[in-house]
Amino acid sequence: MSDFDDIQAIFFEECAEGLAVAEQGLTAMVAGDTSPDIVAGVFRAVHSIKGGSGAFGHSALLAFSHCFENLLDEVRAGRIAASRHVAQTMLSAFDVLADHVAAAQGQAPAPDDRAMLSALEEVLRTKGEVGDAAAAPAPADAQAAAADVVDDGQADEADEFGFVPVGVSLESFDLEPLEEMPQDAAPSAPAWRIRFAPSREAMANGAEPLLVVRELERLGAMLTMAETHNVPPLRELDPEGAYIAWHLTAPAELDEASLEECFDFVPPDSEVDIGRDAETDGVAVHAKAEDVVPVIEALPSAQIHPLPVAESPRASTAAVPVTTLPTAAGDGQSQTIRIDVAKLDMLLNLVGELVIRNSILSDRLAPVDQQRVELPQLGRLTREIQDTVMSLRAQPIRQAFSRVPRMLRDLCAETGKQVALDIVGEMVEVDKSVIEKIGDPLTHMIRNAVDHGIEHADERVAAGKSAEGMLRVSAEQKGARIFIQVRDDGRGIDRERVYAKAVERGLIAPDAQLTGEEIDNLICAPGFSTAETISNISGRGVGMDVVRSNVEALGGRIEIVSEWGVGTSFTMVLPLTLAILDGMIIRLAGQRYVLPLSSVVESVQPEPGQVRRVSPTNEVIELRGNYVPVKRLSDMFGVDPASCTRPEDSLVIIVEHDGTGLVGLMVDTIEDRREVVIKSLDQHLYPIRGLGGATILGDGSIALILDVDALVASPTGNGSKFALKGMAA
Amino acid sequence: MSTENASENKIVTFTLAKQLFGIDMSSLIEIREWDEPTPLPGVPSYIKGVTNLRGNVVPVVGLAERLGWEPSVLHARSCILVVSIDGKQAGFLVDEVNDIVAISSDAIQPAPEVENGEQNMLVGLVQIDARGVEGGEKKQTMVSLLDLNALSLTRHLDLAA
Numbered sequence: 001m002s003d004f005d006d007i008q009a010i011f012f013e014e015c016a017e018g019l020a021v022a023e024q025g026l027t028a029m030v031a032g033d034t035s036p037d038i039v040a041g042v043f044r045a046v047h048s049i050k051g052g053s054g055a056f057g058h059s060a061l062l063a064f065s066h067c068f069e070n071l072l073d074e075v076r077a078g079r080i081a082a083s084r085h086v087a088q089t090m091l092s093a094f095d096v097l098a099d100h101v102a103a104a105q106g107q108a109p110a111p112d113d114r115a116m117l118s119a120l121e122e123v124l125r126t127k128g129e130v131g132d133a134a135a136a137p138a139p140a141d142a143q144a145a146a147a148d149v150v151d152d153g154q155a156d157e158a159d160e161f162g163f164v165p166v167g168v169s170l171e172s173f174d175l176e177p178l179e180e181m182p183q184d185a186a187p188s189a190p191a192w193r194i195r196f197a198p199s200r201e202a203m204a205n206g207a208e209p210l211l212v213v214r215e216l217e218r219l220g221a222m223l224t225m226a227e228t229h230n231v232p233p234l235r236e237l238d239p240e241g242a243y244i245a246w247h248l249t250a251p252a253e254l255d256e257a258s259l260e261e262c263f264d265f266v267p268p269d270s271e272v273d274i275g276r277d278a279e280t281d282g283v284a285v286h287a288k289a290e291d292v293v294p295v296i297e298a299l300p301s302a303q304i305h306p307l308p309v310a311e312s313p314r315a316s317t318a319a320v321p322v323t324t325l326p327t328a329a330g331d332g333q334s335q336t337i338r339i340d341v342a343k344l345d346m347l348l349n350l351v352g353e354l355v356i357r358n359s360i361l362s363d364r365l366a367p368v369d370q371q372r373v374e375l376p377q378l379g380r381l382t383r384e385i386q387d388t389v390m391s392l393r394a395q396p397i398r399q400a401f402s403r404v405p406r407m408l409r410d411l412c413a414e415t416g417k418q419v420a421l422d423i424v425g426e427m428v429e430v431d432k433s434v435i436e437k438i439g440d441p442l443t444h445m446i447r448n449a450v451d452h453g454i455e456h457a458d459e460r461v462a463a464g465k466s467a468e469g470m471l472r473v474s475a476e477q478k479g480a481r482i483f484i485q486v487r488d489d490g491r492g493i494d495r496e497r498v499y500a501k502a503v504e505r506g507l508i509a510p511d512a513q514l515t516g517e518e519i520d521n522l523i524c525a526p527g528f529s530t531a532e533t534i535s536n537i538s539g540r541g542v543g544m545d546v547v548r549s550n551v552e553a554l555g556g557r558i559e560i561v562s563e564w565g566v567g568t569s570f571t572m573v574l575p576l577t578l579a580i581l582d583g584m585i586i587r588l589a590g591q592r593y594v595l596p597l598s599s600v601v602e603s604v605q606p607e608p609g610q611v612r613r614v615s616p617t618n619e620v621i622e623l624r625g626n627y628v629p630v631k632r633l634s635d636m637f638g639v640d641p642a643s644c645t646r647p648e649d650s651l652v653i654i655v656e657h658d659g660t661g662l663v664g665l666m667v668d669t670i671e672d673r674r675e676v677v678i679k680s681l682d683q684h685l686y687p688i689r690g691l692g693g694a695t696i697l698g699d700g701s702i703a704l705i706l707d708v709d710a711l712v713a714s715p716t717g718n719g720s721k722f723a724l725k726g727m728a729a
Numbered sequence: 730m731s732t733e734n735a736s737e738n739k740i741v742t743f744t745l746a747k748q749l750f751g752i753d754m755s756s757l758i759e760i761r762e763w764d765e766p767t768p769l770p771g772v773p774s775y776i777k778g779v780t781n782l783r784g785n786v787v788p789v790v791g792l793a794e795r796l797g798w799e800p801s802v803l804h805a806r807s808c809i810l811v812v813s814i815d816g817k818q819a820g821f822l823v824d825e826v827n828d829i830v831a832i833s834s835d836a837i838q839p840a841p842e843v844e845n846g847e848q849n850m851l852v853g854l855v856q857i858d859a860r861g862v863e864g865g866e867k868k869q870t871m872v873s874l875l876d877l878n879a880l881s882l883t884r885h886l887d888l889a890a
Contacts, residue, residue: 348784349783349784349785350783350784351784353783353784591767591768636770637770638770638771679784679785679786681769681779681786683785683786683817684785684786684787684788684817684818684819685776685779685786685788685817685819688769688770688771688772689771690770690771691769691770693786694767694779694786696781696784696786700781701767701781702766702767702779702780702781702786703767704767704769704770
């Protein structure tokens with residue numbers, strides 16, 4: 001059946017949704033919010049993943065999610081208290097579950113889940129180390145247990161479909177046709193009535209009874225009822241068994257043969273009753289009322305989440321498969337597709353070429369002719385395409401930061417330390433490739449901070465700090481670079497120990513004279529690790545040197561700032577290759593340059609006498625009583641001053657620079673302000689001092705992007721060939 | 730006449746300072762007409778600047794200067810050979826592009842040793858039929874095959890640094 005892959009794709013999309021819901025819920029549980037809604041939400045998410053995995057034959061995923069679900073079920077029923085420990089275990093189980101889903105999709109090898117499984121079973125066995133279930137109020141317990149039985153029924157019914165995304169908003173589901181349906185499922189015309197009860201083994205051969213129902217629906221049939229009384233409690237349920245019988249009505253004008261055709265591939269021992277309205281009416285009537293679920297009635301009020309327990313739970317729960325199935329099919333077309341970044345690059349370059357051709361065309365055609373061939377419209381369109389393509393590659397760094405919170409939680413759980421997290425600048429946009437590549441370094445930096453930096457609570461208190469450590473992860477764009485910093489308020493780098501260790505490891509000579517900074521940077525030396533004991537977090541000596549090599553591979557560097565007892569910060573300084581820069585386009589001697597707007601303070605049209613020479617080579621500009629050094633861009637770039645605007649007609653742009661404060665740059669004029677795509681020069685050449693890269697302007701010409709820091713800083717400390725000198729601005 | 734053991738290479742021949750040079754065809758990306766590149770600060774004089782090649786910022790090199798000849802004088806037939814060297818692209822300003830010819834690797838003779846410590850930028854020398862012969866009389870002419878890797882801009886800078 002060709003639909004199978006499509007349906008499986010939908011299943012995986014729903015898995016992704018389910019995983020997101022589960023992670024959110026589990027995170028909340030770890031944070032202490034164990035309200036029934038949340039627990040039930042996680043349960044349903046895991047449950048639907050399990051259901052689908054059974055339907056699609058992902059046995060490893062099925063087995064693991066089953067075990068996970070068992071624990072969740074106990075927690076949901078209140079038999080295991082949702083303590084932090086239990087929640088933490090489940091959060092870890094979630095990771096394994098996510099790995100399993102990835103494995104089922106063929107994206108990754110199947111994870112080794114034995115340890116996790118036994119951890120889950122341990123919690124199940126020890127009841128989460130609480131053991132005082134009796135302490136829970138009995139009535140609530142009983143009610144929860146009762147609800148549990150009901151839910152099992154509901155949930156396992158969902159199992160058979162394998163498509164129960166939790167919390168699917170019904171708003172997205174087009175209810176109109178349903179409202180047109182007769183509420184009592186008794187149309188006046190002698191419509192077809194169909195009862196379909198697949199045999200228990202219906203799914204054994206890879207068949208999917210649901211497809212039959214879908215096929216009927218395509219013919220115009222309406223699902224009116226579902227018999228769910230055969231669905232066993234969860235623990236007795238065979239995930240590959242079929243338990244539900246469906247009732248459908250089909251339009252009278254259909255002929256019997258076409259209806260019967262739908263059942264061609266149904267196992268022979270399934271029950272199929274097709275009859276005109278009056279003939280089979282009895283089926284529904286004779287079925288026990290509470291077991292036959294009036295699907296349609298449930299629809300308008302269907303509130304999937306939270307589970308209503310008190311009033312007619314089955315009615316609403318039975319609505320789940322019916323309402324979500326069309327939704328799944330309708331919204332199944334995913335909202336995102338994966339694209340090879342190389343293709344994106346090619347597209348970007350080709351669009352750039354298109355823009356250039358366009359402007360060449362407009363140069364060569366007289367305005368009248370341009371209008372005649374609608375060239376301006378073409379130009380606008382082309383530029384719009386360019387903008388869109390450009391935006392495709394830039395992504396908020398949030399993507400890389402999103403996994404930090406749970407990673408930190410895991411680390412805290414493993415180390416027993418308490419660490420609060422502060423994330424800043426997650427909307428900073430960087431190139432996709434950068435986001436992909438900073439994941440590992442970021443992980444190492446955070447591990448390092450928690451493992452080596454932040455102290456245990458008692459140690460912190462003894463040092464006069466708050467018991468809870470603070471980890472700040474931030475991203476900031478400064479000019480043509482992005483600064484990604486991990487800062488902790490821990491003990492700082494113990495330079496004596498680092499020094500001793502480096503000597504011991506033979507990384508430095510025993511009598512080496514190193515500055516504090518240089519010692520700090522030894523942390524990034526290959527094979528260096530000061531962990532007293534090898535932990536599974538860090539301490540294998542592969543941490544920070546990997547960070548450094550990764551960052552250097554990206555054309556960046558690592559800066560380490562540490563103060564003993566106060567804290568440490570690790571900063572990745574990365575180029576924004578292909579990133580978008582908000583720039584000021586300036587002109588000098590006919591060439592255009594881009595000045596990162598972030599470093600521009602103001603621009604001044606100097607009055608006569610405002611710029612004064614203080615030495616043959618040095619000038620200053622008087623700015624509201626302050627004297628700011630002025631540098632001529634023409635000098636810095638070796639441009640013939642004769643081809644520039646006369647100094648008295650020039651503009652001075654005041655820029656801010658980390659090291660030296662304000663500096664004025666003398667340029668001919670300001671042309672524009674716009675976002676530009678940064679193209680690194682070292683892609684085809686090599687980095688040039690004073691330039692942060694180049695960009696291609698709309699007319700195809702190249703404008704060089706100025707690296708203000710490097711331009712303005714004194715041209716000494718440039719040859720920092722030794723990567724240890726990471727501190728240079 | 731194709732031989733199995735001696736592989737046949739196609740080369741692009743071009744003129745620099747009235748001399749005939751050749752590069753391996755497989756390195757050539759395209760040939761463009763000369764377009765004034767954007768000058769770069771603080772680079773050797775043979776790097777004329779950068780130009781936009783299909784969205785890539787690619788350096789333009791005065792190949793004659795790079796090889797130690799007099800700088801090319803721009804004229805109507807000046808053009809840029811865009812080549813790929815180890816994944817990096819560069820545009821070479823040449824005086825004229827002549828031909829594409831097939832040569833047998835057997836026919837390549839080693840280039841003479843260079844003495845003054847300069848890096849040898851030639852793969853070798855090869856004889857090809859001269860173009861535009863009259864009276865059916867075929868003339869042979871010499872082509873100096875360039876070693877693009879030796880010309881690699883980044884490599885040169887590594888050495889200079």
